[in-house]
Structure formats: C-alpha cells, structure tokens
Amino acid sequence: MTNIVLNVVVLGVLTAVSWPVLRRLRGWPLVWTALHLCVLTAVFDTIMIDVGLYVFDPTKILGVHVWGAPLEDFAYAIAAAVLVPVLWTVLGRSRRTSSRPGADDADGGAPQGAG
Amino acid sequence: MTGLMYLGALLVSLGGLALLDRRFRLAFWYDARRSAWTVGLGVVGFLLWDLAGLALGIFARGDSPHMTGVLLAPELPLEEAFFLALLSYVALLAWRWFDRSAVQREAGRRALLEARGSREAHDDAGRDLP
Numbered sequence: 001m002t003n004i005v006l007n008v009v010v011l012g013v014l015t016a017v018s019w020p021v022l023r024r025l026r027g028w029p030l031v032w033t034a035l036h037l038c039v040l041t042a043v044f045d046t047i048m049i050d051v052g053l054y055v056f057d058p059t060k061i062l063g064v065h066v067w068g069a070p071l072e073d074f075a076y077a078i079a080a081a082v083l084v085p086v087l088w089t090v091l092g093r094s095r096r097t098s099s100r101p102g103a104d105d106a107d108g109g110a111p112q113g114a115g
Numbered sequence: 116m117t118g119l120m121y122l123g124a125l126l127v128s129l130g131g132l133a134l135l136d137r138r139f140r141l142a143f144w145y146d147a148r149r150s151a152w153t154v155g156l157g158v159v160g161f162l163l164w165d166l167a168g169l170a171l172g173i174f175a176r177g178d179s180p181h182m183t184g185v186l187l188a189p190e191l192p193l194e195e196a197f198f199l200a201l202l203s204y205v206a207l208l209a210w211r212w213f214d215r216s217a218v219q220r221e222a223g224r225r226a227l228l229e230a231r232g233s234r235e236a237h238d239d240a241g242r243d244l245p
Binding site: 001002003006010025026028029030032033036037040049051052053054055056057060061076077079080081083084085087088091092097098099100103 | 121146147148149150152153156157160161164167168171172173174175176177178179181182192194202203205206207209210211213214216217218
C-alpha cells in the first residue's frame with residue numbers, strides 16, 4: 001500500500017467517524033486552522049526531511065512535493081485540524097475529561113477573566 | 116549534545132506554545148484536564164498512523180545525528196511523540212483562537228445591530244409625536 005492510499009483511508013475514516021460532531025462546528029475556524037497547519041507543514045517538514053530526521057521509500061510516495069514536503073504529509077495537518085477540535089468538543093461534555101463541562105455552550109469558550 | 120538538538124527544539128517550541136496558551140487562556144489555562152485528554156488522544160492516534168506507515172515501509176527513521184537514538188518501537192524515535200504533541204497542541208491553540216474570534220465577531224455584530232435597531236425605534240417614536 002502506498003502512502004497516499006493509507007492517508008486517504010485514514011482521512012476518510014476520521015471524517016466519517018467525526019462527522020456528527022464536525023458538522024456542528026463553525027466552518028471558517030476549521031478551514032483557517034487547516035490552512036495554517038499546512039503552511040507550518042510546508043516549512044517544517046521541509047527542514048525535518050532536509051536534516052534527515054526521517055526518510056521516505058521513493059516508490060511509495062507520489063513524488064509530488066510542496067517545497068520539500070511530500071504532498072502526502074499534508075494529510076497529518078488536515079487530520080489534526082479535524083481530530084483536535086472534534087476531540088475537544090466531545091471531551092468537554094463529561095466531568096471525567098473536563099474540569100468545566102458544558103462551559104462552552106454558555107460563552108463559546110471565551111475566557112472567564114482578563115488574562 | 117548534538118543528539119539532543121531535535122528534542123530540545125521540540126521542547127522549546129512546546130514551551131513557546133504554553134506561553135501563548137497562558138497569555139490567551141486557550142487550552143491548558145482554560146481547561147487543563149480536557150486539554151491533556153485532547154492532546155494525549157491526538158498523540159496516540161497519530162502514533163498509530165505512524166506505526167501503520169512504518170509497517171508498510173513507507174518511511175523510516177533517518178540517519179540524522181540530531182536525535183537521542185531512544186526508540187519507542189523499531190524505527191519510531193522518542194522524538195516523534197513530542198513532535199505529535201506539538202502538532203496536536205498547535206492545532207488546538209490555533210483552532211481555539213480562530214473559533215473564539217468568530218464567536219466574538221458574531222457577538223459584536225449582534226450588539227451593533229441591536230444598538231442600531233433600538234436607535235431607529237427611538238427615532239421613529241420621536242417622529243410620531245405631534
């Protein structure tokens with residue numbers, strides 16, 4: 001299995017499982033987050049590969065690069081922009097996983113006092 | 116010393132994010148338990164994805180001298196867990212910031228409309244006077 005197949009499967013399963021929660025979140029903040037993470041990926045993935053932190057099997061990637069980052073690696077950025085907001089939203093419902101469950105419903109997550 | 120460079124860079128970056136988090140009360144300084152679960156589960160999920168990629172032979176550990184050499188699993192360096200924590204944490208902070216800004220903009224727009232509405236009602240009431 002090549003990297004693009006694995007990543008499309010992972011993103012597909014993640015989106016399908018997250019959908020009931022994801023569709024209720026505001027769209028633009030999600031898109032904006034994904035876009036910023038993709039820019040960070042283009043910069044830092046390029047550096048990480050350049051210094052040899054990890055290597056790809058050239059026969060298992062498409063070979064399409066954005067600067068020095070393989071196209072497939074942007075799947076991690078997009079997955080983070082889906083998974084993290086969905087986890088945060090779901091985990092905010094229970095007292096076991098949140099110290100102020102239900103707080104977002106009232107204030108949209110705004111801080112309670114001045115920082 | 117060289118072997119600590121990548122881990123050190125990741126820790127410094129995580130520290131920088133924590134400063135932003137504290138300043139704007141976005142995640143751990145808003146709800147620590149929920150942030151820990153979110154980032155923790157994010158790391159576990161991404162590690163499983165990494166293990167799938169390693170098992171399929173898509174990528175492997177490089178020969179960089181900037182890593183400690185400590186492995187969590189064959190070909191999976193300790194540093195990867197910190198990198199994935201950084202990815203999850205930056206995603207959480209960015210989304211919390213953008214989402215909160217959207218909520219505040221909506222509230223501002225509503226307040227403006229309400230203020231305009233009540234002023235027009237006031238003006239209308241004035242015109243009706245004899």
